[in-house]
Amino acid sequence: MGIKSKFKRFFELDDETYELETYEEEEPEQYEEERTSVKKTGNVVSLQSxxxxxxxxxxxxxxxxxxQDIADQLKSHRAIAMNLQRVPHDQARRIVDFLSGTVYAIGGDIxxxxxxxxxxxxxxxxxxxxxxEVLDDDY
Known part of the structure; x- marks a missing residue:
């Protein structure tokens, strides 16, 4: 046998076919393993939470x-929209000061x-x- 025939035998098509068949058989198993591992490690978050x-x-x-009632509402995690038009100016300032302290204590904002x-x-x-703030009194 010459070098040519040995060279042809070494690169025969049968060997490549065998390798492809073996790879194709392993691929579905590998895919199944990946799919099950995703199911195990996947995080599910409920939208209700x-x-x-x-x-x-x-x-x-x-x-x-x-x-105090307003501060209790803030402590219950409710936002407050407050209109101070009907309160005298000195009491309105005290209300804002009190609620500023409350909001600071709960980590909120005013x-x-x-x-x-x-x-x-x-x-x-x-x-x-x-x-x-609008500077013109036209509105």
């Missing part, structure tokens, strides 16, 4: 003594959204955007 009911309470206190209107939010409520 992510979704929370966030309520906004509208309040219009008339005296300072109502501020924002002025109007001349006499404030938005108090607990830590589970994110507020985005900004309301600028």
């Amino acid at each position: 992510v979704q929370q009911n966030v309520k906004v309470i509208l309040v219009e206190p008339r005296v300072y003594s109502e501020v 924002q002025k959204i109007g001349e006499h209107t404030f938005l108090c939010t607990p830590e589970n409520v994110d507020v985005s955007g900004k309301i600028s």
